[in-house]
Amino acid sequence: MQTKIKTILAIFILFVSTSSCNDYLDLRPQDGITRDEFWKTKEDIQAAVIGIYSSMLNSPPGVGDFPLSQYLFMYGELRGDMVAPGGNVTEDQRDIMNSNIIASNDLTSWAAFYRTINYCNTVIALAPAVRDNDPTLTQTQLNYFLSEALAIRAYLYFTLARTFRDVPLKLTPTLSDAENFQLPTNTQDEIFAQVIKDLELAEQYGVEDYGDNPSNRGRITTYAINAMQADVYLWTENYEEALAATNKVIASPRFALIPASNTWFTTVYAQGNSTESIFEFQYTPSNLGPFYNILFLRPEFVGGATVLEDVFGIDLEDATNRDIRGERVSLVPGTAQIYKYVGLNFNTRKELQNADTHWFVYRFSDVLLMKAEALTELNRGEEAIEIIEDLREKREAIELTSQQPGSENKIEIINYLLAERAREFAYEGKRWFDILRNAKRNNYERLDILLDAGIAGALPEQQQSVLAKLRDPNSHYLPINTYELFTNKALVQNPFYK
Numbered sequence: 001m002q003t004k005i006k007t008i009l010a011i012f013i014l015f016v017s018t019s020s021c022n023d024y025l026d027l028r029p030q031d032g033i034t035r036d037e038f039w040k041t042k043e044d045i046q047a048a049v050i051g052i053y054s055s056m057l058n059s060p061p062g063v064g065d066f067p068l069s070q071y072l073f074m075y076g077e078l079r080g081d082m083v084a085p086g087g088n089v090t091e092d093q094r095d096i097m098n099s100n101i102i103a104s105n106d107l108t109s110w111a112a113f114y115r116t117i118n119y120c121n122t123v124i125a126l127a128p129a130v131r132d133n134d135p136t137l138t139q140t141q142l143n144y145f146l147s148e149a150l151a152i153r154a155y156l157y158f159t160l161a162r163t164f165r166d167v168p169l170k171l172t173p174t175l176s177d178a179e180n181f182q183l184p185t186n187t188q189d190e191i192f193a194q195v196i197k198d199l200e201l202a203e204q205y206g207v208e209d210y211g212d213n214p215s216n217r218g219r220i221t222t223y224a225i226n227a228m229q230a231d232v233y234l235w236t237e238n239y240e241e242a243l244a245a246t247n248k249v250i251a252s253p254r255f256a257l258i259p260a261s262n263t264w265f266t267t268v269y270a271q272g273n274s275t276e277s278i279f280e281f282q283y284t285p286s287n288l289g290p291f292y293n294i295l296f297l298r299p300e301f302v303g304g305a306t307v308l309e310d311v312f313g314i315d316l317e318d319a320t321n322r323d324i325r326g327e328r329v330s331l332v333p334g335t336a337q338i339y340k341y342v343g344l345n346f347n348t349r350k351e352l353q354n355a356d357t358h359w360f361v362y363r364f365s366d367v368l369l370m371k372a373e374a375l376t377e378l379n380r381g382e383e384a385i386e387i388i389e390d391l392r393e394k395r396e397a398i399e400l401t402s403q404q405p406g407s408e409n410k411i412e413i414i415n416y417l418l419a420e421r422a423r424e425f426a427y428e429g430k431r432w433f434d435i436l437r438n439a440k441r442n443n444y445e446r447l448d449i450l451l452d453a454g455i456a457g458a459l460p461e462q463q464q465s466v467l468a469k470l471r472d473p474n475s476h477y478l479p480i481n482t483y484e485l486f487t488n489k490a491l492v493q494n495p496f497y498k
Contacts, residue, residue, distance in 0.1 A: 042137040045127045045145050055116045065112040069359035070290045075163045076429030081456035082307050086299035099466045103479040103497050113156050120153035122173040143205035151220040154198035161191035165477040184490040192236050199229050217273040218282035223249050227278050227362040230370045239374040246371035255364040260324045260396045266345045272358040281359035291341035292355035303336040311422050313400035323397045330426040338427050365424050382407040388420050
């Protein structure tokens with residue numbers, strides 16, 4: 001680990017193949033180990049930052065968690081209206097999809113998030129002192145490392161707050177078994193405030209260009225930070241700030257939508273790291289993601305039965321008239337298999353050994369549509385509609401899914417925007433969060449959006465029960481897991497689950 005690592009792919013390969021990095025992931029809070037035996041050189045900091053990225057890709061050996069990307073998929077999709085259970089769905093997964101959620105559901109474990117947060121906290125706390133030991137470490141280099149740790153910590157807390165609402169906010173590393181683990185929750189507003197604070201500092205310290213494309217798409221850059229800022233500002237209803245953050249990304253020449261073509265799917269999804277990419281989890285043939293297995297080999301999830309028709313539209317008179325994002329991109333017709341994580345191109349799947357499709361955290365189209373959302377809330381609806389229509393044109397959306405919202409009608413524009421986000425980000429872990437964010441705005445002025453999504457996949461005999469649950473805002477967040485309540489007596493359960 002003493003040689004300079006030039007690309008993020010090389011970083012991941014070294015991480016997987018060297019025991020020193022694996023040991024870092026496996027560290028338990030044993031007194032002295034992390035401080036006295038490790039934090040000596042800038043290469044030690046680099047290895048620790050590599051550990052942060054790697055912990056987002058895979059759980060450590062012997063740990064029963066899902067990979068973080070799988071949690072992100074499930075938290076963002078299972079409560080939405082576009083996923084149905086596959087043949088290998090678990091009871092815990094099915095219960096979340098049916099709004100039949102209890103605190104003992106294993107999917108409510110937040111351990112994978114806090115493990116990575118602790119790695120971030122460790123870098124933030126211990127890296128600055130390395131300058132006393134290693135004179136070759138410059139303040140600029142240190143700031144770059146801190147920016148990555150701050151931004152990833154912010155993103156993970158942002159996800160936890162959107163998923164659970166109130167969660168413990170721990171900003172210091174766990175370095176000793178003697179530490180106090182009895183931490184109460186902080187409110188969602190407090191979490192969001194810390195996220196904004198972390199992202200502001202991360203942007204100040206951040207990197208625009210690492211010098212190679214995989215690193216620029218697979219590591220935290222100032223543009224990834226700006227995308228995160230726009231997202232959290234939409235959640236906190238700070239629309240001017242959200243607009244400013246999106247414009248920082250849009251102003252960069254390194255991002256652009258790729259015109260529809262026979263190679264569009266391969267470029268954007270199968271290969272990744274395209275000009276449409278801002279931040280992706282970088283899976284490789286030597287470090288495969290979870291989705292080939294859970295979506296194809298042993299499918300736990302499939303697309304909803306009517307998604308192709310209802311979301312993307314079907315032209316019954318011209319079979320060649322298709323939204324480029326629908327058939328054989330999001331879903332396979334007939335089987336409803338979720339395709340974008342397993343396909344090589346429009347016609348051929350990847351082989352298992354090459355099933356390295358990335359997890360897409362932020363893409364350029366996300367920033368464009370977040371800008372449209374901010375513009376809508378700022379009473380600039382005509383500009384928002386222009387963004388939506390431009391994206392539709394580039395994706396060859398069909399006329400059947402076109403809408404004509406009034407430029408001053410926020411409800412109509414948001415409905416159009418949500419429909420477009422459903423097409424653009426199908427199965428990318430965003431649907432439930434998009435619905436919840438827009439439903440809860442102005443004291444749940446648009447609760448109807450959430451209720452409609454809640455009953456979309458419910459059996460007729462379940463619909464009234466689902467509606468009754470979803471009318472309670474506390475039900476929109478997952479419960480604190482039973483194990484966490486048992487081990488941390490300072491926690492108080494979400495009232496809906498008591």
